[in-house]
Amino acid sequence: MLLPPEGLADLLTDWPDEPRVYQRGRTAVDEAMSLARFIDLVDTGCAPPDEIAAIKAGPSNRTAFLTNGRTDPVKLRQLVDQGHTLRFGNMQRWIPFFHRLSQGIQQETGYSNYMHSFLTPGGEQGLLHHWDQQMAFIVQISGTKTWQLWKPVVDAPMREHDESFRVWREDFIPQWEAAGPDLSIELAAGQTLLLPRGWVHNPHALGYREPSLHLTFAIRERTPLWLAEQLVAKAIERPDFRRVIAPAGLEEPYLTDWLGHARQSLVSFLGQLNMGEVAAMVRQAAVTDLEYST
Numbered sequence: 001m002l003l004p005p006e007g008l009a010d011l012l013t014d015w016p017d018e019p020r021v022y023q024r025g026r027t028a029v030d031e032a033m034s035l036a037r038f039i040d041l042v043d044t045g046c047a048p049p050d051e052i053a054a055i056k057a058g059p060s061n062r063t064a065f066l067t068n069g070r071t072d073p074v075k076l077r078q079l080v081d082q083g084h085t086l087r088f089g090n091m092q093r094w095i096p097f098f099h100r101l102s103q104g105i106q107q108e109t110g111y112s113n114y115m116h117s118f119l120t121p122g123g124e125q126g127l128l129h130h131w132d133q134q135m136a137f138i139v140q141i142s143g144t145k146t147w148q149l150w151k152p153v154v155d156a157p158m159r160e161h162d163e164s165f166r167v168w169r170e171d172f173i174p175q176w177e178a179a180g181p182d183l184s185i186e187l188a189a190g191q192t193l194l195l196p197r198g199w200v201h202n203p204h205a206l207g208y209r210e211p212s213l214h215l216t217f218a219i220r221e222r223t224p225l226w227l228a229e230q231l232v233a234k235a236i237e238r239p240d241f242r243r244v245i246a247p248a249g250l251e252e253p254y255l256t257d258w259l260g261h262a263r264q265s266l267v268s269f270l271g272q273l274n275m276g277e278v279a280a281m282v283r284q285a286a287v288t289d290l291e292y293s294t
Contacts, residue, residue, distance in 0.1 A: 001027040001101065002137050002217060003192055011194070012109070015135075015221075019149055019183060020194045024139065030189075032097040033117050035142040035213050041088060042080065042119075045073035051089040054079045055126035060087070080119065085126025089116045091215075105219070110286035112220045120145065120212045125204035129173050130164045131197070133157050135219045138193035143212035145205050148181040152198030158223060164200075176200065187214070197221070222286060230282045235269055 003011065007022040031037075041047045049071045053060035061084075065075040080086060092102035092115055105113050120126050122143070131152065138147070153172070154162040181202070187193050195201060205212040235241045249258050 001029045002105075002139055007192065007194070016194055017196050019147075019185070019196065019199060021185060021187065022192045022194070023190065024192045025190050028097075029101070029139060029215065030141055032095070032101075033091070033141060033213075033215060035119075035211070038088070038117060038119055038213055042076045042086065043073050045071040045076065047071055047088050048094055051091075051094065052076075053087040053089065054084040055087060056082075056084045057125045057128060080121060083121050083124040085118055085120040085124065087116055087118050087126070089114075091115050091117060105217070107287055109219065110283070111222060112290045113217060114220075115215055115217045117141075117213065117215050120203075120205045122205055122209040122211050123207075125206055127203060129176060129200055129202045131157065131200050132195070132218065133159060133163060134197050134221055136195040136197075137217040137219065138187060138195055139215040139217065140187045140189050140191050140193075141213040141215060142189050143205065143210040144186055144188045144208050145203055145212040145214055146207060147183075147185040147187055147193060147195075148202040148204075149183040149185065149195075150176050150179075150200035151182050153200065154198060157198050158225070162198075176202075220291075227282065230285055231270060231273065231278065232266070234273065234278070234281075235266065238269060240265060241269075 002024065003022055004024060007020075007024075010016060010020070049066055049069065052065060052071060053062055054064055054076075055061070065072055065079060067075065076086065091098040092113070093099070098115055102113055102115065105111070118126060129150075131154075154167065157163065160166065185193060245258055248254060
């Protein structure tokens with residue numbers, strides 16, 4: 001529903017590390033969160049308040065649309081009319097269609113995922129330059145959005161490591177703007193953009209009169225670190241790994257000895273694992289675990 005057959009084949013065998021655009025056409029996804037359905041959520045105030053953000057060329061506002069802690073449809077509509085982008089987040093948690101779609105993606109890839117929808121009024125911009133920690137499928141539903149893209153400035157950001165706001169420098173945007181984007185994509189309805197993690201993006205609808213509606217499917221990629229965490233998690237079954245280390249053991253000169261003992265025990269433990277049994281366990285975790293935690 002997100003990619004044509006050739007796009008799915010590319011994804012499962014190659015996992016692109018550069019942006020790609022595919023002609024998706026219209027699928028059930030376009031009906032499940034059409035522009036009319038999104039506007040209906042705005043006008044009824046039925047979206048969960050914790051999953052809404054209003055953004056206008058900068059940080060998001062998470063309270064301007066609330067009255068007594070509840071979603072206020074009048075305030076939501078006013079924010080749109082004032083040029084704010086509205087983001088409805090984590091649709092897999094509160095819309096059954098996207099819950100099932102999220103499960104299907106995880107069954108196909110082994111990757112957990114989540115999905116947001118973004119409505120940007122014509123001639124406006126929501127989020128500014130940033131990069132993400134996972135692959136994103138940008139599914140354009142209505143209108144057109146410009147995606148200015150720059151090659152990654154950090155290598156394979158993941159989880160909290162090298163998040164854009166953690167390593168941000170004030171000279172980033174001036175440098176990018178002076179050099180110009182490495183790619184500029186006008187993403188139209190019926191197209192899907194694969195945006196690999198780490199690629200800097202500056203999305204906007206500044207050149208268009210019609211509103212832009214797109215869905216972002218964020219795919220939490222599995223990595224060798226994730227596999228290592230699955231292996232280490234099995235160690236809790238061994239009593240010697242559950243022993244208490246007294247507070248004094250967490251200070252030198254004892255700490256170095258404890259670390260050496262733990263490393264030696266872990267190497268021995270890993271060497272005794274049955275990889276066939278572990279592989280079955282890890283595969284089950286890949287298609288069921290929703291977060292990175294072990």
